[in-house]
Amino acid sequence: MRGLWLRLLRGGGRSARLEVGLPLVAGAVITLVLLLLLGLQQGLDNRAERTAWRTPEAATNEPTAIQSGFTDYVEERPLAVVELAALRPNPPAVPGMGRFPAPGEVWASPRLAELMADLPADRLADRFPGPVTAELSRQTLEHPDELVAVIGRSPTDPSMRDRRPRHQWNAVSSVTPTRIDGWSATPDLYQTTYRDIALLAVVLTALPLAGLGGLASRLMAGRRQRRLATLRLLGARTSQVVRLTIAELATFAGIGAVCGAVLHRVLVPLTARVPIKGGEWFPADVRPGVPLTLATVAAVVAVLTLGALTGLRAAVRDPLATYRRAGGDPARVRLWAVVFIGAAIALFWLRSSNPFVGVAFTAVVILGWGLLSTGPWIVAGLGRLLAWRARRPATFLAGRRLSDSPRSAWRTVGGLTLACFIAGFVAISLPVGLGNVGAYASRTERPEAVVPAASLDATVRKAEAVLRAEGIHADVETTAAPSWLDGDKWATLTLSTQGPYTDQDRARTAMIENGLWGPEMTLAEDLPNMWLLRDGVVIGFLVLPTAALVALVSMIIGAIARIFDQRDTFIALRLAGTPQTVLLAAQRREMILPSALLGGVAATAGLASGSTLGSTGLLNPYSAGVFAGLLTLGAIALLLADRTARPVLERVGTDLSERE
Known part of the structure; x- marks a missing residue:
């Protein structure tokens, strides 16, 4: 059987090799991103375990x-x-x-x-x-x-x-x-909040990865449907066909997953330099162990192979209907999607310790994964509307193709759509974090401590005397106690130094050395909150390019996959006299129109999800920058997909050898 599928691959021409190469790329990207996310979660877990004793x-x-x-x-x-x-x-x-x-x-x-x-x-x-x-x-x-x-x-x-x-x-x-x-073996509240935020980032990134995985599985099953149906009609036994299919799919998926794992190992030194929670990482923290890496590779291979086998069941059960292209590509919500959404929300709330992150997680899962499930519905409705209102042949062809195979069209634009969702989430929550980081950072430049109100005057006089004796130019100020304390019992003492780090450090040292920064005080500076806000921004900027990479790969692979899926239709249209320019225009509309509609819906849903972390206006340079980058990404993805798919469409529509 191995020799048979190798001969079929060699005899399949350039398109067969392309159909093999694209799933390899998809498998490599999925494995790489999954290992990066697992490394982040593992690194935070290791940090929490090593520092739990401090609380x-x-x-x-x-x-x-x-x-x-x-x-x-x-x-x-x-x-x-x-x-x-x-x-x-x-x-x-x-x-x-x-x-x-x-x-x-x-x-x-x-x-x-x-x-x-x-x-x-x-x-x-x-x-x-x-x-x-x-x-x-x-x-x-x-x-x-x-x-x-x-x-x-x-x-x-x-x-x-x-x-x-x-x-x-x-x-x-x-x-x-x-x-x-x-x-103590229990991490403090900040450590658990970091892990919750990391899990939120994992869910955000998993959205486009799920679409890319489905696309890779569908592409792996595309040509094989007709080929397996032909083998069954020629008398091949079901067991032979199944063994042939599993061997071929697992081999190609495995090669892509291994390439992704090797690339991740190469990138670990770079990922370890990304500062989170005050510093960089020990490389071992963000490098999943060999068992976890092998398990990830095996999981990717299994999911891609099973996904492709699901699309090939009809070819084995009813080869004649498959050969005639009977059946459709229905746009329906799968029961597993609803179960997954409910289970994910329930499990997160059971393990989460921060209600604010829990609310954001719930919104992301419901809106983001809900969009992933209902995307084909929207594509089908858009296709029917275009076919009904079309005034040009290209628009009519685009509408019919969208309504006939909405799930295939969704796989093409789904990555970009989900990138729009992530961009909307980051755009609305990013300014909140950046604005508060600046406010918290200014507090570390003015040392603050909470002191008993009864001894406030004596503490101020002693502090001024100590600073004067040390030759440190600093103003000793007093303000009301923080909101979490009784203002009648406590007050805040602040040192305002006019010099650089040297004067700040000398002032802190003098206060501690003379017992003024001592047992009856607690520092009022809120460093952990500043870390959370700043690192939330960092994680947002890490998730965005990851989603952009997946969106770009999905758009290119999906455009080519749809051409292969409908090669017989293109050949029939060309033989009927349809100009090549009309086919190219229809193919372009199939990408642009769903991307624009679904991108707008997804960005709105992302804004709604991100607003759960804090409300802010969109008229600011941060949000404008995110959306400007999103528009640039969309234009680049559409341009590259069009340029890549055009020669494939021209060859498929004119070369009758592409017809099986």
């Missing part, structure tokens, strides 16, 4: 240690400080450190140790009780350049007193001293 959980048994901490800054970079005090002689070893730090010890991340050695002591080193005792290993860090310090304290140390204000949300910027009996 303490109150002891349920006899406590063994006290854990405290806050987020400081140096050169406007975040510095995570964790303070630990043992309550018994043999406390449990800190994860990744091998033992518990003794009082006065300072464990620092490699990058922090370098900064402490390079910068003057009054900018950084004087904030700590002594020199660096040991360096933290990779098992305790989020990313290679993270600044982390773990300080050993005595239980009677002032920093271990439970006198800080408690923040109901921001558990990262300040950790109230907590008595613990073991290390």
Whole structure:
């Protein structure tokens, strides 16, 4: 059987080789994008596991240690400080450190140790009780350049007193001293929110991938339908036909998937340099292991092969009807799509910890996957309208072809349509993130801390004296306490420095060294929120080009696939005297008109989904830039698809050897 399908492939001409090559490209793109998304999710999971111990959980048994901490800054970079005090002689070893730090010890991340050695002591080193005792290993860090310090304290140390204000949300910027009996394995709220956002990005990117997968499967089944029907009519047994088909489909799908996996391995060093949550990645974090990579390749091969086999069932069951082109291409909503939408929403809400992301996820799944399911309906309706209102032969032909095979037409324009959905989602939510990032970033330039209102005046006087003695030019200001605190008990103290990083770092060091940035305060700066907003923008900019790549590939492959699907119709029209220019014009209308209609519907649905994360106007440079890029992408995709499909259409319509 292997020799048979190889001879059939060699004897199929250029079009057969093209029908093989295009699914290979589609399989490679699908595998590459899936591995990139799996790497992102895996990297966030690894980060969450390595840092879960930093967020303490109150002891349920006899406590063994006290854990405290806050987020400081140096050169406007975040510095995570964790303070630990043992309550018994043999406390449990800190994860990744091998033992518990003794009082006065300072464990620092490699990058922090370098900064402490390079910068003057009054900018950084004087904030700590002594020199660096040991360096933290990779098992305790989020990313290679993270600044982390773990300080050993005595239980009677002032920093271990439970006198800080408690923040109901921001558990990262300040950790109230907590008595613990073991290390937490539960990631903090920000880590879980990141994973939810990453899953939202996965769903957004999976929309065009699903369309590309269906297109690849259909293209793999295209020529084989008539060929298998012919073999069955010539007397081939069903088992022979099935073995032949599975071997051929699995081989071609496997070659494409392996190429995508190899390309992903090559790109891992580049993807590891994309900063998320304060820094780049350890390459191993975003590189799925060999078992997961093999499972992904196998899944892609299985889905593409099964999808193509589904399209070939009729050729095996009823070869005569297939040979006569009986049956249609109905546009109906599949039951599995409805079940998938409901199951995805239910599972996400069960595991999600952030209701805002949950609402956005629900909107994306309902509108995005709903559009994926109803797209063929819209195409069929547009085709009937064009055929009814046509005044030119090309428009009539385009309308009839759209209404006769709406699912095939949807596969061609579906990638671009779903890219419009993603662009609308990003365009409406992007300005919210960018605007708030600027507001939060300005707060890191003016150190803030929450102080007890009863001692506010004394704290201000001491701070002014300390800064004056150190020769630091800074204004000490007081404002109302943050909204999450009682304004009668707490207030905010702010340092406004006129100089660059040097004065800011020296002011922070002087405050900590003199006990003013101490146990009775918590930093009011909201760094985690700034990270979330900024990284949401970064992820948006990563999802957009991925969707654009899939849309471009889908448009080109789909245009060629439709020509192969309807080669007999083109040949009959050419033999009947239809000018080639009319066929080319009809083929162009089949791409442009559905793209314009569905693109507008999808962009509107994307705007509705993105508005769940925050409302903003569309008249701003960010949204305008996204939509300008979208229009450019659409024009490029349509142009490339037209230029690529034109010679194929000319050859199919004039070369009778293309007719099977």
